Amino acid sequence: MKSEQESPIVEFKNVGLRYGLGPEVLQDVTFSLAPGSFHFLLGQSGAGKSSLLKLIYLALRPSRGLISLFGNDIATTPRDKLPAVRRRVGVVFQEYRLLNHLSSFDNVALPLRVAGVRKNEIEKYVTELMSWVGLKDHMRARPPTLSGGQQQRVAIARAVISRPRLLLADEPTGNVDDAMAFRLVHLFEELNKLGTTIVIATHNKVLVDRLGHGSLSLANGILTTSAAKAVLTSKEKSEGNEGLKKDGLKKSEIPPFTTRKGDSDKKLEPDSGQPENA
Amino acid sequence: MIWLRSDLPLSKDRINYFLPWLVAFMVFLLVMALAFIFVLNATASKWDRGVRGSLTVQIISTDDKVEDEKRLRNVLTLLATSPEVKRYEVMEDGRLIRLLEPWIGEGISNQELPLPNLVDVELKSSSDFNAQKLLKRLSLKDNGIAVDDHQVWLTHLVRLIETIEVVALLVLILILFATIGTIVFTTRTALAIHRDTIEVLHLIGAQDTYIARQFARRALGLGLSGGIIGISLAIPTLWMLWQLTHSLDEYLLPDISFGLFHWLLLAILPFGVSVISMLTAKITVMRALERTL
Numbered sequence: 001m002k003s004e005q006e007s008p009i010v011e012f013k014n015v016g017l018r019y020g021l022g023p024e025v026l027q028d029v030t031f032s033l034a035p036g037s038f039h040f041l042l043g044q045s046g047a048g049k050s051s052l053l054k055l056i057y058l059a060l061r062p063s064r065g066l067i068s069l070f071g072n073d074i075a076t077t078p079r080d081k082l083p084a085v086r087r088r089v090g091v092v093f094q095e096y097r098l099l100n101h102l103s104s105f106d107n108v109a110l111p112l113r114v115a116g117v118r119k120n121e122i123e124k125y126v127t128e129l130m131s132w133v134g135l136k137d138h139m140r141a142r143p144p145t146l147s148g149g150q151q152q153r154v155a156i157a158r159a160v161i162s163r164p165r166l167l168l169a170d171e172p173t174g175n176v177d178d179a180m181a182f183r184l185v186h187l188f189e190e191l192n193k194l195g196t197t198i199v200i201a202t203h204n205k206v207l208v209d210r211l212g213h214g215s216l217s218l219a220n221g222i223l224t225t226s227a228a229k230a231v232l233t234s235k236e237k238s239e240g241n242e243g244l245k246k247d248g249l250k251k252s253e254i255p256p257f258t259t260r261k262g263d264s265d266k267k268l269e270p271d272s273g274q275p276e277n278a
Numbered sequence: 279m280i281w282l283r284s285d286l287p288l289s290k291d292r293i294n295y296f297l298p299w300l301v302a303f304m305v306f307l308l309v310m311a312l313a314f315i316f317v318l319n320a321t322a323s324k325w326d327r328g329v330r331g332s333l334t335v336q337i338i339s340t341d342d343k344v345e346d347e348k349r350l351r352n353v354l355t356l357l358a359t360s361p362e363v364k365r366y367e368v369m370e371d372g373r374l375i376r377l378l379e380p381w382i383g384e385g386i387s388n389q390e391l392p393l394p395n396l397v398d399v400e401l402k403s404s405s406d407f408n409a410q411k412l413l414k415r416l417s418l419k420d421n422g423i424a425v426d427d428h429q430v431w432l433t434h435l436v437r438l439i440e441t442i443e444v445v446a447l448l449v450l451i452l453i454l455f456a457t458i459g460t461i462v463f464t465t466r467t468a469l470a471i472h473r474d475t476i477e478v479l480h481l482i483g484a485q486d487t488y489i490a491r492q493f494a495r496r497a498l499g500l501g502l503s504g505g506i507i508g509i510s511l512a513i514p515t516l517w518m519l520w521q522l523t524h525s526l527d528e529y530l531l532p533d534i535s536f537g538l539f540h541w542l543l544l545a546i547l548p549f550g551v552s553v554i555s556m557l558t559a560k561i562t563v564m565r566a567l568e569r570t571l
Contacts, residue, residue: 057481058481058571059477059481059571060571061571079568080485080486082571083480083483083484083485084483086480086481086482086483087482087483091481091482097474097478099285099287099475099478101287101290102285106285110285110479110482111482111483113285114479114482114483114484114485114488115483158482
């Protein structure tokens, strides 16, 4: 039997999805994503990209077929175990889906709060990450008072704060200029170097061509290309932080959680503690 | 209301302005219903205690006063020698006439109306002696004697009070169910209003209990606010009723002075309602979320 490290992060077998009694929006989708791989999910509007991502982050159940996340068959995983699976997936939603009644700090802190991380640690990690995404001065601001780009950075910070093993981003570069788009993708690449599997749904073909990662293409609900080749070797993965240095990045460009000391994965592991109430 | 951090904007729901008043009204009704039950209970006990162990011996009068006196003496002698009798007292004619005045009018003398001799008898509490046994003993000497132990009318009265108590208890349960129904309805409304936020919380890995706890805390706070308002209105109302009954004839109205136990029960009622609100909200949310992914 394969260990969790070796088994695919995501595995789809003959997955079909239909909304109600309508036609299938995804048909016989079969693919698997290796740990530490980086993929673009391509396709025209209405091709089924968002639906596919929703299936991966468990917002939808397939009409047929088998979905496996981190080695767990989702169909047979008890419902009360699903939050633990979801906590290992970071999602940057297309419309960000920030909670407008909370400050940007509290929005970013949410994944840690639901995982039961202690208050002082939340304070520390969120403050670091907010500084890193350039929103230190906007930590108490509520999302409606932020610009589109700032909201997007809050959404990304929320998705990555708990160091997910899988990061999904639905059109994260859709509302930003090319420079910001490359900066964001650069952030995702840094996370990928740490071992996080990345899937980015995008229209931006220029971005995909320039970065040259593997891609999944959808057309009319059918997966036409499965070039999931961008799997990091174990050597590359172990070189995580070293890789950043080799790239000549300044310290300020390195995501703060990559250098957390004494912050083991176990601490942020799902169900490692009771959610905080205060 | 107590401020607690919440991921859901529940404190901004308009329902928050209306729910405490609704709970206050329910708690007010609950306190009144419970107080009514206490009063009925106390009244039944009071009447029961007042009549239990007491008998009335009636010596039907004849035209011969001397003979009537003799028969009365015989009865009194028998009562005095009966070890089961604790106390006995011949009712004076004046008192009898006063008792009859509401029916026969004022100004009637015992000369105009042949009144029986009545003897009020109190039995020892440990005795199993009853009206039938006393009547049997007295009848050996005189056939014109009747003994009334008040049991018949007492049984009817107690049964009536018990029926009213059951009705009051049903009203109390109905109020409680109405409160629970209101909490279920408002919680479901809040779930619908905050569906998007709840979905986001779910997608980032929140357990159902994490979400349900926030609703439960909100319900506890609102229930407590409403409960305190309700009890604050109910206690002065009870006090006014107590004042009213004390200014009237104590034989006509029941006594509503409660003991410490009763006051304690009434005092914990708002807290009980708050806890029920909290549990109701939690169960409602958990059951609703079970149907989601």
